[in-house]
Amino acid sequence: MLGFLITLTTYIGIYLVLSLTLTLEVSSGITNFGKVAFYGLGAYTGALIGTYLPLAIAGSRASPFDVNGIQLLYTISKSNPVLDLSVFLLSLAAGFAVSALFGLLLTYPIHRVGSALVGFTLLSTGEVLRLFYLNTEPLGESKGFMGIPNPFAWLPQARGAEALYLIIVWCFVGLTHFTVSRIMNSPLGRILKGMRDDELVALYAGWPTPLIKSKVLALTSGFTGVAGVLWAYYFTSINPNMFTPSLTFNIWAMVILGGIDSIVGGVLGTVLLASVDYATRFVIPFIGTTLVTPDYLRWIIVGLVMLVVLLKKPEGLAPRRGGVSKL
Secondary structure, rough: OOHHHHHHHHHHHHHHHHHHHHHHHHOOOOOOHHHHHHHHHHHHHHHHHHHHHHHHOOOOOOOOOOHHHHHHHHHHHOOHHHHHHHHHHHHHHHHHHHHHHHHHHHHHHHHHHHHHHHHHHEEEEEHHHHHHHHOOOOHHOOOEOOOOOOOOOOOOOHHHHHHHHHHHHHHHHHHHHHHHHHHHHHHHHHHHHHHHHHHHHHHHOOOHHHHHHHHHHHHHHHHHHHHHHHHHHHHOEEHHHOOHHHHHHHHHHHHHOOOEEEEOHHHHHHHHHHHHHHHHHHHHHHOOOOOHHHHHHHHHHHHHHHHHHHOOOOOOOOOOOOOOOOO
């Protein structure tokens, strides 16, 4: 039970980083249907650094995709805590930088053409990247990475390593919440809300809306990339099928359920749906149903939860009131 609670809390924490950044994007008038693109980019950036770099430093030519390479990565992480932590920190920084730069370079030209195109462009970009991972040999193709070392694998107690990793995840949740809330409740946040309500008026007022929106998306994409790195290092394996468009819409469901443009609502919606989603992964396989596959039954349960809540509270669990949204 303790292990389940630690894993569930870590799972919720990673999703909170995603939902909080999406809340800021929605508040800025950015329709991001490609959240998974930056999430996967961060995860694969972290996996590349976390596997290839330790093997290169150890002077080994082993592949991170075969048994010998995976075993060597495990040995290195158990015997060299400094290298293990350094690679993890480098992965976090690289995941943020790569995802933020990709978000800025991709969306700035699109925002100049028309913000309505951003959502569909990001949606297709996420699928293009997934197919790229699926067909690129150095990225493991369909198998993905299976030997990403946990940064605290050198600790004697596995439960202690999980608890310490949980603290790291929630530190990033706190940092993300602080950043998002400060922006949304600042003069910049009011400018972003004005651009969302009427972008043409904001342009006439002299605000460079394409550049501002692209910078906001770069920031949120950077945090999304960090969430991908945290996911990869915690579960120690990733593959292209983890980064389908359904993940993006799962995050949207959390934000909608809690209340659009509300930090409190986004947190509540994330905790509720992420808990239901993760708990049903363990419960459904024991039901033994033959009418519906476990994965589809899980989505049915999540959908029913959303229907019940939104029928009772159409604005979400905690809609934003007035001009300030705080926890």
